[in-house]
Amino acid sequence: MRVVLFTGKGGVGKTTTAAATAVHAARAGIKTLVLSTDAAHSLGDALARPLGAVPEEVESGLFAQQIDPLARVRGSWSGVRECVLGLLDQLDVDPVEAEELADLPGAEEVLALLELRDSSVAGPWELVVVDCAPTAETLRLLALPEVLGRFVERLLPMERRLARALAGGIAPLLGHRGGTPVPRDHVVEAAQRLQTELAGVRSLLADPGTSIRLVLTPEAVAVAEALRSWTSLSLYGYVVDGVVVNRLFPDAGADDWRSGWVAAQAGRLAAIEESFGAVPVTRAPYAAVEPVGTDALADLGLEMYGYPGEDALSALLGPVEIQPALRVRWSGREFLLELDLPGACREEVDLSRRGEELVVQHGGRRRAIALPSALRRCRVAGATLRDGVLGVTFTPDPDQWRPS
Numbered sequence: 121m122r123v124v125l126f127t128g129k130g131g132v133g134k135t136t137t138a139a140a141t142a143v144h145a146a147r148a149g150i151k152t153l154v155l156s157t158d159a160a161h162s163l164g165d166a167l168a169r170p171l172g173a174v175p176e177e178v179e180s181g182l183f184a185q186q187i188d189p190l191a192r193v194r195g196s197w198s199g200v201r202e203c204v205l206g207l208l209d210q211l212d213v214d215p216v217e218a219e220e221l222a223d224l225p226g227a228e229e230v231l232a233l234l235e236l237r238d239s240s241v242a243g244p245w246e247l248v249v250v251d252c253a254p255t256a257e258t259l260r261l262l263a264l265p266e267v268l269g270r271f272v273e274r275l276l277p278m279e280r281r282l283a284r285a286l287a288g289g290i291a292p293l294l295g296h297r298g299g300t301p302v303p304r305d306h307v308v309e310a311a312q313r314l315q316t317e318l319a320g321v322r323s324l325l326a327d328p329g330t331s332i333r334l335v336l337t338p339e340a341v342a343v344a345e346a347l348r349s350w351t352s353l354s355l356y357g358y359v360v361d362g363v364v365v366n367r368l369f370p371d372a373g374a375d376d377w378r379s380g381w382v383a384a385q386a387g388r389l390a391a392i393e394e395s396f397g398a399v400p401v402t403r404a405p406y407a408a409v410e411p412v413g414t415d416a417l418a419d420l421g422l423e424m425y426g427y428p429g430e431d432a433l434s435a436l437l438g439p440v441e442i443q444p445a446l447r448v449r450w451s452g453r454e455f456l457l458e459l460d461l462p463g464a465c466r467e468e469v470d471l472s473r474r475g476e477e478l479v480v481q482h483g484g485r486r487r488a489i490a491l492p493s494a495l496r497r498c499r500v501a502g503a504t505l506r507d508g509v510l511g512v513t514f515t516p517d518p519d520q521w522r523p524s
């Protein structure tokens with residue numbers, strides 16, 4: 121199964137190009153699910169029909185779904201919420217404050233990801249097209265499983281310590297303000313379930329079959345933002361395997377106004393192709409009217425991908441051939457860890473070692489890379505940033521390394 125996420129700046133045409141891709145694929149015989157994680161119901165608007173919280177068949181081979189994160193609140197999330205509430209209660213936090221804290225910031229995004237995972241694995245899909253919210257939120261969304269996974273990892277031992285302390289007889293001191301105490305086994309279970317679910321989301325997003333298409337319009341601001349997103353996505357280990365340039369003016373019969381735009385767009389397009397290097401660029405023309413409904417979307421899909429021969433489909437479904445963004449090699453004397461940070465320059469990147477993690481910071485974003493065990497027993501010997509690749513060399517620490 122291929123999962124393709126469409127993201128980009130607000131209003132560039134993510135929903136439209138994602139829907140056009142899905143209709144095109146479905147009409148070429150690929151079992152396709154298109155779903156939106158954006159709370160605004162624009163996918164339904166593009167398909168010209170209201171969508172439900174479960175996948176519904178729009179036309180032969182094409183299913184669509186509007187993710188409803190709140191539906192989840194009534195499902196498995198309630199266990200997690202209870203877990204957080206239980207912990208806060210045991211820590212003697214005011215119940216009103218606790219209620220607010222338990223609605224974790226970003227919880228909706230986590231729920232959207234859990235839904236995406238469930239829908240992706242549940243159906244007979246060969247292709248899952250995801251229409252994401254604008255870039256900033258999506259980046260947060262994609263980083264969440266990793267961040268939350270670490271949060272839960274810390275929460276679990278904390279809960280166990282607490283349980284031990286309670287068993288040791290300090291329960292009366294901690295007390296349970298108003299309401300029934302949550303059974304501790306239940307709390308641990310809920311946290312463990314969340315951890316397992318998040319691991320599932322993470323493995324779906326990190327799967328070699330999952331990739332991201334960056335949508336942009338040929339304008340200076342949109343290009344700059346798309347390049348920044350590309351760096352950030354790579355920082356989190358996600359593969360961008362396509363760029364969609366939307367709203368390109370057709371150049372036939374141009375008057376002065378239009379030929380001015382066509383020339384400006386051609387310049388931007390050339391810059392995009394150069395900046396994104398090996399990443400394939402798909403062009404989507406500016407349609408004469410808003411592409412609404414499956415027929416109009418199919419027309420746009422045809423313009424984007426051409427007639428669905430083998431080549432056109434491999435553009436959608438082919439293996440992700442771009443190498444993983446994070447790689448580790450052994451040279452015989454030292455390890456080299458490489459992380460793709462396309463477009464990044466030295467001044468913007470900050471690197472530090474924190475115990476078993478390597479922390480990479482770039483433009484306000486931060487990723488803690490859990491080091492593989494061999495690297496944990498090494499010292500950082502140096503780092504370079506060349507052609508958008510961060511290289512960190514690790515040499516074995518003689519105190520910790522005993523050759524077998």
Ligand SMILES: Nc1ncnc2c1ncn2[C@@H]1O[C@H](COP(=O)(O)OP(=O)(O)OP(=O)(O)O)[C@@H](O)[C@H]1O
Pocket residue numbers: 129130131132133134135136137158162253254366367368404405406407408409410411412
């Ligand atoms: N290639 C195109 N030709 C003509 N109209 C287009 C094209 N692409 C998008 N539009 C129109 O532009 C508007 C915005 O597009 P769309 O909703 O797909 O953008 P978006 O990136 O999903 O926006 P948001 O950030 O709000 O989710 C819509 O009215 C859509 O019909």
Ligand SMILES: [Mg+2]
Pocket residue numbers: 134135136158162251252
């Ligand atoms: Mg949209």
